[in-house]
Amino acid sequence: MVFILIGILIFGLLIAVHELGHFLTAKLLGVKVNEFSIGMGPSVFSREKGDTLYSIRALPIGGYCAMEGEDGSSSDPHSFDRAKAWKKIIILCAGAAMNYLTGLLILAVLLCQLSGIAMPVVTGFLDGYGLETCGLEAGDIVLSVNGHRTFSLYGQDRMLEALSQAGDTVDFVVSRNGQRIVLEDVYMPPQQRTEEDGTVTNLRGLSKGLTGYDAGFGERLAYSWYSTLDMVEMVWSGLAALLSGQVGLRELSGPVGIVDTMTEVGTQSQTVADAAMNLAFLAALIAVNLAVMNLLPLPALDGGRIFFLLLNGVLYLFFRRRIAPQYEGYVHFAGLVALMGLMLVVTFSDLGKLFGF
Numbered sequence: 065m066v067f068i069l070i071g072i073l074i075f076g077l078l079i080a081v082h083e084l085g086h087f088l089t090a091k092l093l094g095v096k097v098n099e100f101s102i103g104m105g106p107s108v109f110s111r112e113k114g115d116t117l118y119s120i121r122a123l124p125i126g127g128y129c130a131m132e133g134e135d136g137s138s139s140d141p142h143s144f145d146r147a148k149a150w151k152k153i154i155i156l157c158a159g160a161a162m163n164y165l166t167g168l169l170i171l172a173v174l175l176c177q178l179s180g181i182a183m184p185v186v187t188g189f190l191d192g193y194g195l196e197t198c199g200l201e202a203g204d205i206v207l208s209v210n211g212h213r214t215f216s217l218y219g220q221d222r223m224l225e226a227l228s229q230a231g232d233t234v235d236f237v238v239s240r241n242g243q244r245i246v247l248e249d250v251y252m253p254p255q256q257r258t259e260e261d262g263t264v265t266n267l268r269g270l271s272k273g274l275t276g277y278d279a280g281f282g283e284r285l286a287y288s289w290y291s292t293l294d295m296v297e298m299v300w301s302g303l304a305a306l307l308s309g310q311v312g313l314r315e316l317s318g319p320v321g322i323v324d325t326m327t328e329v330g331t332q333s334q335t336v337a338d339a340a341m342n343l344a345f346l347a348a349l350i351a352v353n354l355a356v357m358n359l360l361p362l363p364a365l366d367g368g369r370i371f372f373l374l375l376n377g378v379l380y381l382f383f384r385r386r387i388a389p390q391y392e393g394y395v396h397f398a399g400l401v402a403l404m405g406l407m408l409v410v411t412f413s414d415l416g417k418l419f420g421f
Contacts, residue, residue: 066330070326071322073124074326075126076126079127080103080126080127082159082162084129085158086131087100087129093147095143095155096131096140098115098131099128100117100127101120103121103122103124103125104125104128105122131144132144149377156366164292167348167350171288172285174344175284175287176284177341179278181283182277183205184220186204186270187202188270193255199247199250204238205239206223209223209235213294215286217294218291222294227268230254232252233251234249235250252268253268292348295352296355299357329346363399363402
């Protein structure tokens with residue numbers, strides 16, 4: 065039950081952070097905000113300052129930033145609908161940017177707590193492959209393989225994938241004693257070697273392994289940045305797989321499924337500290353996912369609103385016309401209904417997986 069509440073609070077916090085991004089940029093760019101709320105439901109505290117009502121509401125499941133003229137026309141010169149297009153785009157992008165920065169910050173804090181960061185390292189060579197003079201040395205930290213970056217949390221998987229797709233020669237970029245070294249056309253044709261337990265440990269003759277690399281503060285920040293970029297790529301890959309039919313709706317997870325995953329991760333952690341770190345990592349992953357998903361050019365999302373702004377700019381440039389606000393509103397409303405329908409389907413799917421039906 066505790067982890068369920070923690071999961072709900074994490075979702076609420078990430079949504080509140082998203083709305084905070086809209087709020088801060090709106091204020092900075094002179095757009096009137098009627099109300100900025102932390103939480104939803106009945107108000108438990110409110111205070112008006114300037115032209116904005118600040119409130120805290122009873123349910124910790126998000127928040128909102130209500131801008132003047134956001135969903136219609138307004139005569140107020142400081143309303144959202146009267147702001148210049150570039151200001152609107154910045155305000156709309158700010159929510160996703162805050163989510164992304166939140167994920168990056170969480171990851172950076174987590175990595176700074178560790179004694180070392182996990183990196184794919186050449187730990188040695190397998191007998192019979194003739195790699196002892198290939199240019200690689202034991203202890204080399206692999207930074208990229210055939211142009212695929214391995215300096216991130218997902219470096220080992222990226223290295224394996226790149227090697228599995230490579231030909232007889234492979235390009236490496238490694239760090240050796242603090243120096244960046246480029247090794248091109250390293251000859252290591254694909255071979256297989258099966259161990260006594262049946263596992264294949266070839267890695268093209270490299271002894272596989274991760275090691276704790278004692279990185280400096282700057283390197284850890286860079287490692288966090290590249291790890292969040294890899295998370296973005298994972299979201300795009302998941303969307304591509306969904307659109308191509310490689311995965312179905314059954315594989316999607318909504319809030320119920322994610323909270324269930326958080327509960328499982330929390331209960332399976334051996335210590336409270338482990339549970340906190342694992343849940344924080346999941347929060348970072350969710351934050352980056354929210355950032356990417358919210359910028360998709362779909363109606364009702366910030367990305368959909370940005371799409372209409374750009375479309376109206378093109379239409380005005382060539383035809384001196386814009387799409388009427390009410391018609392754009394209809395499209396966003398239809399998109400909202402469709403998204404709610406999708407969320408309902410995904411929620412029922414999550415409940416089915418949870419209760420086994």
